[in-house]
Amino acid sequence: MARLLVLLAILACSCQTISAEYFTEYTADKDYLIKQKRIYNILYYFSQPDIVNPELYKEGQAWDIKANIDSYTNSTAVMEFLDHWENGMLPRGALYSIFYPILLHETKALFRLFWYAKDFETFFKTALWARAYINEGMFVTAFAQAVIRRPDTKYIRLPAPYELYPYSFFNSEVLEKAHHAKLFGKLESKSGAGYDTYIIPANYSGWYLNLDFDEEHKLSYFTEDIGLNTFYMYYRFEYPFWLSTEEFGLTPGYRGEEYLYGHKQLWNRYFLERISNDLGYIEDFDWDKEFHTAYYPTMTFHNSFPYPQRPHWTRFPEYKFKYIEDVKNYESRVTGAIDSGYILKADGKWVNIYTPEGLNLLGNIIEGNEDSYNLPFYGSVDFWGRKILGFNPEPNNPYQIIPSALEYFDTSLRDPAFYRLYKKIFYYWYRYKEHMKAYQKEEIIFPELKIDSVVVDKLQTYFDQYDTIVSAGMVVESQKEAESTYVKVRQPRLNHKPFKFHITVKADKPTKAVMRIFLGPKFDMHHKLYDFRESYKYFYEIDQWIFDLNAGTNKIERNSRDFFFSMPDLESSDIFYKRLEKAIDGESFTYQGRLYGFPERLILPKGKREGMPFQFFVYVSPLTSEPTKYSSRIFGDYLLDSKPFGFPLDRPVYEFQFNAPNMFFKDVNIFHKDEYELNITH
Template identity: 25%
Template sequence: TQFIVFFFVKLAYFFRKMPNLDSVSCACPKTVDLELNKEILKVFIKDVEYKYKNLVPAHQVSLPRFTVFDERQMRAVHAEAERLAALDCSELIAELSDLKNWHPDSGYVDYLARIALFKHKDTRNLTLPPASQTIPSSFFDMDKVQRKGKLLLGAAKGQGMATVVKIEVDPEQNLNWWREDPGLAEHHYNWHVYYPSTEPEKDRQGELFAYMHEQMLARYNAERLGVGLPPVVPFGPGIGWDGILTEGYNPNLEKCSFRPAAMSVPESTSIGSRIIVPSIMKTNTERLAIAIARNYLEDPKGNKVELTMDKLGCTMEANMGSVNKKMYGNIHNDGHVLLSLINDPKNAYNIKAGPMYHTNTAPKDPVFYRWHKFVDTIFDDLRSNLTPHKVEDLTMEGIEVKSVWIEDLTEVDSPPNRFCQDVLTNRLYTWMAPEAQTVFPDQGEVTITNTRMHHETFTHNIKVKNTLMEDATLVFRVFLAPAKSDDNLETRRKDFIELDRFVDVIEGGTERIVSRRSDESSVLVPPAGTVQQILNGEITDQQAPCGCGWPRNLLIPRGTVAGMRADLYVLVTNWKEDAASSSSQLSGSVSYCGKIDQLYPDKRPMGFPFDRAMGFDTLEDMVRAVPNSCSREVEIVFKGLKE
């Protein structure tokens, strides 16, 4: 197969002495170096004048149709990354840049480069350029734009016009603007880069896998409510797979096929030599249901393993923390592969895989959310078995949250961009606007224009009273959920979107207002280090190398023209008790992405306090019983398309 050929060619190359390449100059410092950060751009951007003087046979081999959802492929690419990471820094860059120039649009090469650079001791802390800039054909419809010299004019598919002119033929297209946002694709792609399934699992990786995708669903359902669509319905073995997949989808991407509406799930499909059978996946799901009912999993030796959200998440994703792959299978990854190959399950017609095959295209497809809703029903079975939170689990003696409100900051930050000059608290404005982005396809540097959602900058303002005689180090947990006519807290629990989580100190015997800017949120990806910034040496410590985190323009739901009502909720707890260690910090995009090679900083269950049932009928009852919490109704107003 292609992988076997590729492996032996690379093995032969390993024993070949690397040429002394005058095109690469790398000092390999032990600390982050802006010049070295510039040097690695050769790994991600094709040189249009490249002469292939570093040519080796390995680069002529056709690369596999790569997906992170196939364990065999993942083991091969990570083994290759280990080999590259052991090279001298200059050799690493030379090999990867050769691969990029031979295969400029390869998702395999981009993934391999990111893994290898992260593993190498001299490059692991460097800022890597966004994948939307380096492999733009995986993010944008490059065929629909008009070229003029080196300037690419026009807009990629998914402009968001569906939010201005409603689409009736296929209502799901009214959310193309959200699903096709490049920042959303970047987040999902980078999360799976830094939480691979074939390496030793990181701290609470399984739980984070469950929580991050649960939050994607909560945010997507809020957007569906805003355009008048019902919540996502699960689609998986035993729940929908016996019928048809009503949603079709055309990503208009070179690397993906489209899927017509009303397709049926095949009886089987194959990837390489492995066969994926839905009936076996259903059996594995039933085994997990039995395990949840018994509150334990069985390892390969028949030993009982206590069931936790982390163990269940690892087993569902079938990463190296899986308790028993033979018994419980590879449910999550196999679902992605099977749904992506629904057009050509036997590979009889050489049809390209659908969006579900790739982590940077999967979130574009409506079936991604239906599949993950199915996956989440399994996690929900466990959540429903967890002991409900008691009042004492939530309260903190001596701390009272007097009030919470939101204040718009845009009038201060950028007056010309405001829609409304009145200063209103508890009202947020969103709008859509064209946004230019420079990308680097194989033909050279070009600029595209894509219409994206935006919101005005705001602050959470929380008035806190500390009646204790000593200072209190507190963690502020901020959530938002669309208001509903049914205020039953148990039915609304999964609607709560995490907006922020941060730490502050309130002096003993004082009362003060704690303010936190929305652009400082713990769920947001730090400002991206673009190719241009790397070239200009403008990289700062605030730009995380991993690129994982929620898109900064999608922090809050779009809302409606008339104004969507939502409940803002904040719970304040003791950080000295909740911190995983004395050095734990809630900095960066920690909520959905954790800390690379560190403990997840918050010991509480992810999503706390909405991670399980609580003994309250309504949110108001909860606030009344927990004085260190507070809620406020806010309004989100969508102002339409802004030119």
């Protein structure tokens, strides 16, 4: 993800404005529009298929998978799924999580059924059947993956997850009011189109509790942000740990490294938000001692069961001990691999990990994904760490589970334990990098390139109000009710004013170059100046791109709205669907060649009212090899250089190496203001 580089079309003059036009924009044809509408129809009130759009429900009931087995390209996969179905699968209405082995096995069988449908029509009918009979959570998980990956559904958009299942994004108080919107909501408008819109005001979990002793709640606006949690869900959808690269055509070569660096990016971004709120370092923990940080979700599932909570300074429950013993063994084996430099494959052969692809192999065994060289031996620190830290009870039987927030990708970021677990995982990243030693001067210093100046516009953050339509996640009594009432949740969210970088670079000769921009802390929570030899670990990569430099002086302008990995908020489904219908009737409809990106409005940490010091690290280097194309169905198509993720801050640093012509540290202040104080231009 964070390594995706973009080769832009550069103007022939020395004054360059770098823009985000590299994302391919397509004009939809009729086939795309019809498919897009049908996908949306499947997911519209997907938990009540017999009530909302009963015609589709009947069509799904009528589909006979076994009788149409020739409509699938892999009859073995079809029969394996039918064996599961005929012997009983997770019932509809039951809680679901992919972090339970039996449910994972059933999900994989369902996904393979979707994947091997010969054509879109077969896929659509199979999905209608599954929508009528399969557990809702399992159906949406497998169906979403199939839509993302099938060749005949490329760039078909899925409704936002917070619209489909708001229980993962809003606390129980908000959803209780949403279920009784006419009583607790504010009637915003009576529409002449035949529906009423009700607004439910929302804050964040724990806002009404006395949590003075628990300062983590200061970050709830960030950790519970619906856009950030949706991004993390899509990030984990890019390389589902339960799918193999070879069988399902995932982008090869980056999986494990992206897993490590993508999480490191999120962790660093979280750390910058911590210091904006005067919070200190993230504490370490020991599996054999009390866990320091509490979590009180104030959330419930659709069946009214509360999410499990974790009190402060609590020892791990006895029923987690078996997992603790396993994860400690896995950690020891991973550490042994790093220190010895070799991974033991399942066939008994040893593989050197201090090679260009070595970090990728290491990431695979830490995550414990399907490309791990030895899953039984190295297990999954990620999988079992979540299982332990969630503090949820053991299931009474395989189909009676109460998952924790850590056992869903759309709620993981809400639990402070997530960041403690990944701090432990990054220990392996740093240990591996320390074995590789620091870069030599000639590897990172390029005297032929010089950054003369960096000017950044004033940086201002604020909270604005955002409306999320949650109607399709509510229970209705009739299709008429579904079509006549819209319920929206209104919540404040962190945002920032757009800003620009103005960078002047001198080049000895025409050069194709790579620009990288990192944001990091200037002072710690005690207002002590950071030593860069320590603080480099916390720098967050906000942008990078490939471009052409002319000989002499080059003036470059880069807008924050053009950062390659970020994107604006998704258009709400009600507006999107109306636009889709108009397009089917003849209006033009365009779409981007990507599904999601990091929320554009969360690029900057909150800062402080009086201004808070941060640092930008701007780094330019020549492109030393031909770019290679990276294709992602979720994040788009990009051109990459050959440098590691996070270069040049991915190895231990010494300050004398980072005082060079092609590097520039820019001190800035981030000001947080109330929305009414700003002259916001949207």
